[in-house]
Amino acid sequence: MTAAAAHLPARAAGPRHLAGTGALLRLALRRDRVLIPVWVLALGLTVAAMGSSFEALYGTAAARAELAGSMNANGSMRALYGPVLSDSLGGLVAWRMAGFGAVLAAVMSLLIVVRHTREEEETGRQELLSAAMVGRRAPLTAALLAALLADVVLAALIAAGLAASGRPATGSLALGLVIGCTGMLFAGLAAVAAQLTESARMAKGLTGAVLGLAFVLRAAGDAATADSSSPLTWVSPIGWAENLRPYARERWWVLLLFAAAVAVAVCAAYALTARRDLGMSFLPARPGPAAAPRTLAGPSGLAWRLQRATLAGWSAGFLCAGGIFGGIAKGAADLVGGNQQTREIFERMGGEQGLTDAFLATMAGMLGMVASLYAAGAVLRMRAEETGDRAEPVLAGAVGRLRWAAGHLVLAYAGTAAVLACGGLALGVSYGLSVGDLGGQLGPVLAATLAQVPAAWTLTGVAVLAFGLLPRATPAVWAVVGGCLALGWLGPALAFPQWAMDLSPYSHLPKLPGAEATAAPFVWLLALSALFAAAGLAGFRRRDIG
Template structure:
């Protein structure tokens, strides 16, 4: 008799696709043993500490009610921070930190997921792992479980910290869930992007573009409707997080909405990964010509080829963001009217040179702080080329280390000026057209945006320093940039002392447009940036590559 093998049950097939998930999860958690705690232990306590800060600055119920009324009556400030749903201490914490926390959780999640999926394939490590007992869906599952662990820890840290500080437990849990669920949703979107793109950098860029669009839609929707009921707000996951409304009649039904959207994104990523080969993508690069153009004959041409798409995306994003905020700048003065408290808030953020100019200064400052993310990423692309073993073939030819590094650093430093000029152009054009004075408004706003360049370069210098002397500590670069972003975002509204604001290079810049500026702060910042970069290049010249 001939033996007939019984077909495997469906559950066995599913388990085969997930084989090795536990081992990959343990590996991912080990590799992220510094990065994940750094994110969670920085963002979680920062949110929890906001309660005591608001109690110190706005100690009475009348002061908090006046603040809430002032913010809700100003479309320009609603676009920046969102509406205030509750005037309790917890409600103000939710107003100030839900949007920012959701953005930071999303960034954390996309970095985790892309690192353990597309980046593993790009470097060839996933092919080695797949030669063992590793199922097709195991790497993606391990990456998503790592992101789930990170966002769960973040949500619990926020909820527990706020409850321990005396805030209502229900609202604290709602705020933690709002931020954590936003991070989970972008983990799912990053998983989809990792299947669509051919390498880690486009995957991060695509997910980052979706995040930027979500923020812009939320800002436009909140500027139009103080109740956060605009359709533009509801198509943005950041708007969903705000509409959970912690400490203000929590909308718990939005949490299942987050989970359903996340499940759809995860299912889409599983469907895509089942239909592609390892290392392949659904948006592959076009085949290049048989003969390389003359532009690729040197290291700068190669660096431009590698970074031009990212630079173009940032440039267009800043142009659009500048246009959105420039269009509402003219209404800042009209909406505030004679409200003294709102005027003081805006002036602390952008200076005392007039409400509209203060709002424009705040916007150019925000553009400058966000531009540091581009600059850091452009510098650290050198580390990616190094660890991906693509630098050695270049350096094996007639290309020195400094020439190779300089080709990428030119794009990091010059690209910063380009994207800030783009943001200033969009801001100035929109503001000038709305004020019917394009010729008189465009120049000062553009100059104000470019005045942020020395501060961004001052943060670029430490990135070069870390690359040259401590290449394995590149996470410290993102921590430094994130810290400066946090100081600039929450410092003015909480009346941080001058010494705390000066910890960030942006605290040393004049508030432009509308004020007189001297050359001294720009010179000192540029000198510091140059010194740090030179020390980093000296270290790169002497250390081992790889």
């Protein structure tokens, strides 16, 4: 802030700090003209489609009451999905999607805010913009407004889609609002993190850690009580989303909690941004040692240093997820009960070799699909290093392009297998202990999880292909991975045609454990992954850096 601006009256200084907000907002929306619509449409239409899916599965009040009773009686399932607060069709949609939709809206919002605040400063673009007529608070304001627009459109789409499908308008509005409000709350928290940290990666990681903590607190609270009344649930924003109770005598006053939390987060972000210099942070990096260790002597060591924390975080997450899934597998038959439609969905997802094995196969498949997110991120870290002008100095030395890329790709491929091994180990141990047969169950369940590796590696190859041949289109890799996740998660429930399911590499794998396996699909997927990776690396050798 200049000395002249510091002595201006409050009414005069305010607009000066916000100068250029409109132009920056238009720029942000133009840059996110693909990211925001994809997130909003995918999440909004998914929530809207859930009503029809539950109507086909549980068309009678008795079937819905049986589902609600079985879910609420199982602490593990309450921890995973939350309690069923109403056995109406709308109540089932809220049970299935309130927490899940809130988490996805939070991820969308934090990505938008960090992208247009800390990431702009990290790349140096914000310094160029600030040299023009741009106020100190304009970039933060534009980022928050972009997130707000995305969350408002998402809330409206969810409310309108559910109301159009026959759900009560009041409950539909409540569900849309609570998902949008959760997204806006984490937009504010991401704005705070962008002021505290020195890099976009750290800002995303810090906000993601808060989101993970919120989910864990909600899960612990719901595991303890069957009505979302636990204090642990009430201290979590994800728990607030449940306690608004869409379609179950809505508690509209819960929205005041979101409003207060958003106001506090946004005010804190504005206060922090006024007290730091452009490009600086309140949590500066610690100075490194005077001499680098031998592990940093080459590009592989550098890649390991850059990605080891991410790998550790994913491994820990898969250990927790595998332990939870394994603990509830024993009661899979009780959870499904006599509902034939639900049984058919599990069989489409996990095979027809028995409901418990089908449940385990489904969980192994879900772990495999989620692991592809880690794989894509590990590959695209190369693009981040390239656009951040950190790859060029390394390649200017005695380091070839393929050698540099190999350091990151080893972590992408081997890291994917490692996180799946962690998930499979936890899944097998937890299930084996629950049935009293650890020695007999650990091996098959671990093998079933590791069988997902070729499919995950195929999507890893797609990421390498995009990086090498179409570097500017690398964000589309997330759409490909997200499409495979949607096919695996929604396809069986919505009875997608087989040709659509076959677009995902995961649909070609045998449903292990229990099903007969042949080598053919594994060989074909591994060959396809190798072909994609080779073509991508060949393109990377020939294209310009940047």
